[in-house]
Amino acid sequence: MREDEGGGDEREEGRIGRMRGRMREDLREDEGRMRGRMREGARGLDLSRVRACVVVAEERPRMSLTHSFSKLFKDLGLHPRSVSTAFGCRVNLAICLQGTSGPDPTTVYVDMRALRHDRVRLVERGSPHSLPLMESGKILPGVRIIIANPETKGPLGDSHLGEIWVHSAHNGSGYYSGYGEDVLHAVFPWTNLLVVVVELEGSEQEALDLVPMVTKAVLEEHYLIVGVVVVTDIGVIPINSRGEKQRMHLRDGFLQDQLDPIYVAYNM
Structure with missing residues (x-):
């Protein structure tokens, strides 16, 4: 590598670092303003009696986001152990609208390198290339779930990464007053280009x-x-x-x- 190329990389890293620093400062300022508004607008509000606060998310639960949520409402008496997450979406909100199995959600750690090859391999906490995965609610009674291969439309074996397919009475079968909206079939030739x-x-x-x-x-x-x-x-x-x-x-x-x-x- 030539010296001018190395200098360019250093300048690029420095510019990225400065932007990340500004973003962190903005997030801290936004959090401070949010906490101030909450204290002003929620005077007399007591959340200490809340036993279960289920946060519904469309993606895997992020531990940092859950901790930030608990910290934000801590001044109103919300206990961190009452906060849990569950999977859902705008269309099928109640697929998994039930809290975790215990007061402390179960957390496992998986190998990120194995995930890139569509495999799930458990590792110890603190292991290199480990990723924390937090429990996201319990399966409701009567709900059937499989991990499926979208290409073969069949179930996958243990430790294989696939799509979560859900069959239950909570599944939405259509929309009301959605005039003029046709169903989009997301089946098309594609490449590995993201x-x-x-x-x-x-x-x-x-x-x-x-x-x-x-x-x-x-x-x-x-x-x-x-x-x-x-x-x-x-x-x-x-x-x-x-x-x-x-x-x-x-x-x-x-x-x-x-x-x-x-x-x-x-x-x-």
């Missing part, structure tokens, strides 16, 4: 700084390699009436070159 679209509210110069941050964040949090990063203006990503991102429309817009992006980076 495209990430990011909306930016700022200057075009900041778009260049976002690319390495997005690439690194997706790799560290989701263990996926980003092929293309597309930075667009606010409001470009299409959403439906329920506030859900319409990824099929977004994909079509990208392939048809209709996004009018601020900047496109190819990491291939």
